[in-house]
Amino acid sequence: MKIVMLGAPGAGKGTQAKMIASKYQVPHISTGDIFRANIKNGTELGKKAKEYMDQGLLVPDELTVDLVIDRLSQDDCKKGYILDGFPRTIPQAEALDAALAKRGEKMDFAIDVDVPDENIISRMSGRRACTGCGATYHIVYNPSKKGDVCEVCGETLILRDDDKPETVQKRLAVYHDQTQPLIDYYTGQSILKTVDGTQDMNDVFAAITEILEA
Numbered sequence: 001m002k003i004v005m006l007g008a009p010g011a012g013k014g015t016q017a018k019m020i021a022s023k024y025q026v027p028h029i030s031t032g033d034i035f036r037a038n039i040k041n042g043t044e045l046g047k048k049a050k051e052y053m054d055q056g057l058l059v060p061d062e063l064t065v066d067l068v069i070d071r072l073s074q075d076d077c078k079k080g081y082i083l084d085g086f087p088r089t090i091p092q093a094e095a096l097d098a099a100l101a102k103r104g105e106k107m108d109f110a111i112d113v114d115v116p117d118e119n120i121i122s123r124m125s126g127r128r129a130c131t132g133c134g135a136t137y138h139i140v141y142n143p144s145k146k147g148d149v150c151e152v153c154g155e156t157l158i159l160r161d162d163d164k165p166e167t168v169q170k171r172l173a174v175y176h177d178q179t180q181p182l183i184d185y186y187t188g189q190s191i192l193k194t195v196d197g198t199q200d201m202n203d204v205f206a207a208i209t210e211i212l213e214a
């Protein structure tokens with residue numbers, strides 16, 4: 001099962017990807033998480049990526065594509081995977097398809113978690129991310145049972161710098177400009193499925209499960 005999650009920043013891609021990964025026992029591959037781990041570890045890639053992320057811009061394709069293609073060749077990806085936050089541009093999608101085609105494979109589903117811009121700012125300003133394990137919470141819709149520390153690992157929860165409203169506006173504009181065209185791209189491949197992301201997260205998950213098991 002090979003799945004691409006599409007949707008605006010804050011639409012709930014990560015939340016759903018984690019639930020799918022746990023139910024179907026396939027890896028959840030998030031380019032945002034990979035970049036943040038690199039920033040935390042002070043790598044060269046992390047330093048470069050941070051410059052773009054802090055401004056709400058996309059990290060250039062040259063720094064992103066090979067990273068993901070390499071990751072997909074690891075053993076745990078043999079049964080499939082969920083891509084969260086990649087591809088984000090048409091050239092990334094084309095590079096992904098070319099890499100898959102070389103192995104005689106193709107993507108099975110592109111799931112668009114549809115949430116209007118009006119809902120995004122409150123989603124993002126309430127998001128809290130764990131500095132330890134990357135788990136995400138929401139102060140209203142999905143609070144940590146342990147207050148401002150992570151339920152999973154006990155580390156501190158933070159508001160990501162790029163989740164502040166000024167940067168979110170920029171990220172939304174970048175999304176509409178560079179990422180939304182992927183909806184047509186995957187519609188053209190007849191693998192696009194849209195779910196209403198404004199529902200409760202368990203209802204969104206039920207809609208996705210129905211698609212995957214149809």
Ligand code: ADP
Nearest residue numbers: 009010031032052053057058059064085086088
């Ligand atoms: P969100 O979960 O809110 O959509 P992500 O964690 O996926 O945010 O991404 C955070 C930032 O990391 C993006 O704003 C962008 O700068 C960078 N990024 C993540 N994935 C990609 C990608 N595939 N291509 C370019 N930049 C990316």
Ligand code: ADP
Nearest residue numbers: 009010011012013014015127137138141200201
């Ligand atoms: P993305 O990966 O698309 O950027 P996240 O999965 O991180 O989005 O979700 C963004 C924020 O919204 C998080 O704080 C998350 O807990 C919350 N959230 C996710 N899905 C829902 C939902 N269906 N209803 C309300 N809040 C949600």
Ligand code: ZN
Nearest residue numbers: 130133150153
């Ligand atoms: Zn944690």
